Amino acid sequence: MTQIISRPSDTKLSQFRVKGEIPVPLLIGRLTLAAVPILLFFAWRSLDRGFAGSATILIIFAALLSVNGIIYLASHNSTLQRRGFITVITVLFTYLAVNAVEDGSAIIWLFAYPPIIFYISEARVGVIACVGGLAAVALLFSPLGDMVFDTPYSTSFRLTMLAVLGFEMFTCFVLDQSRRRSKLGLLKLAAEFEYAAKHDALTGLYNRREAHEQLETEYQRYMRNGRAFSVLLMDIDLFKSVNDNYGHHVGDETIMMVARTLREQSRKVDTLSRWGGEEYLVLLPETDITEAVQTANRIRQAIASTPVRAEKRTVNITISVGTATIHGAESVDRLLQRADEALYRAKDMGRNKVCDSEGSFS
Ligand SMILES: Nc1nc2c(ncn2[C@@H]2O[C@H](COP(=O)(O)OP(=O)(O)OP(=O)(O)O)[C@@H](O)[C@H]2O)c(=O)[nH]1
Secondary structure, three states: OOOOOOOOOHHHHHOOOOOOOOOHHHHHHHHHHHHHHHHHHHHHHHHHOOOHHHHHHHHHHHHHHHHHHHHHHHHOOHHHHHHHHHHHHHHHHHHHHHOOOHHHHHHHHHHHHHHHHHHHOOHHHHHHHHHHHHHHHHHHHOHHHHHHHOOOOOHHHHHHHHHHHHHHHHHHHHHHHHHHHHHHHHHHHHHHHHHHHHEOOOOOOEOHHHHHHHHHHHHHHHHHHOOOOEEEEEEEOOHHHHHHHHOHHHHHHHHHHHHHHHHHHOOOOOEEEEOOOOEEEEEEOOOOHHHHHHHHHHHHHHHHOOOEEEOOEEEOOOEEEEEEEOOOOOOHHHHHHHHHHHHHHHHHOOOOOEEEOOOOEO
């Protein structure tokens, strides 16, 4: 439990998947399932035409892709699976281009590389792989490449291949950027909605609904381990007069000051919420009634000694607090009812007081 949930960063968000998006491990699995029979088919054709060397190498690539898939199924390590797949297909495409498999027509398979690489890796890796790949093809098609590899590609084929491959890589980059931006936008929107559903807009504290959720979670923990928790129900004293005398903007400033003071005076594990207009609920895990009353008094004193600046005047306010600690098998509703009764006793006793549900006050 934290006092305020901070909004997730872009980097964190980009690691999430939006509904409908194909998970990368699944895509790699499907590509492997498609690639293995295709490789075996071309291996069989190479063998049929008397190219036993090419056939063996294509079978090795099929085996490597299968092993990569099997390792993933056994380990569920998606990073290893992705890196293994990228390595194998990069070497495979290089082999298809350099060795002019299938009379040189297999180099056309290079067009399958950019969309796959952009989808399964980070944008930066996609750009590096594509720029590197295009430079390698340009080198292969250069007089230097001819001297080393002696490939059968005509000049017009080389120029067309380079132009179309470069165009495809650029298009994939633009589309991938657009996909990543819209995904991030969707995730940000979802995070904003989630934040708004759980928090109070004025103070940033949890809202009443989320406080109920946290109370229920803490209650379940209490039922399991028996460690009692306490609640502090607090209300700003005579708040209507602050609004009436100084205006609503000073009233709002007062509500924010109390929230700030609550944060300063609480532990990280405590849950702070705005329960209603000028009411707050603090949930103190693993806290008995004595500690709860001490905490309530510390908060009460801190608020009483923190004036709110309003134009040229300062406004001093106080709060009243009702505390209650869970016991036996009582329900959360009953606990809240006892805290509420204690709060009203604190008001009846003249305000700026802490009352516990057992009847004592300070
Ligand atoms: N400025 C501002 N006022 C609010 C907000 N929410 C509730 N209020 C006002 O808070 C006031 C609550 O006043 P009352 O419930 O009468 O209680 P009180 O004046 O605090 O008196 P006691 O609780 O008996 O000490 C009302 O006037 C509400 O309009 C808010 O978000 N901003």
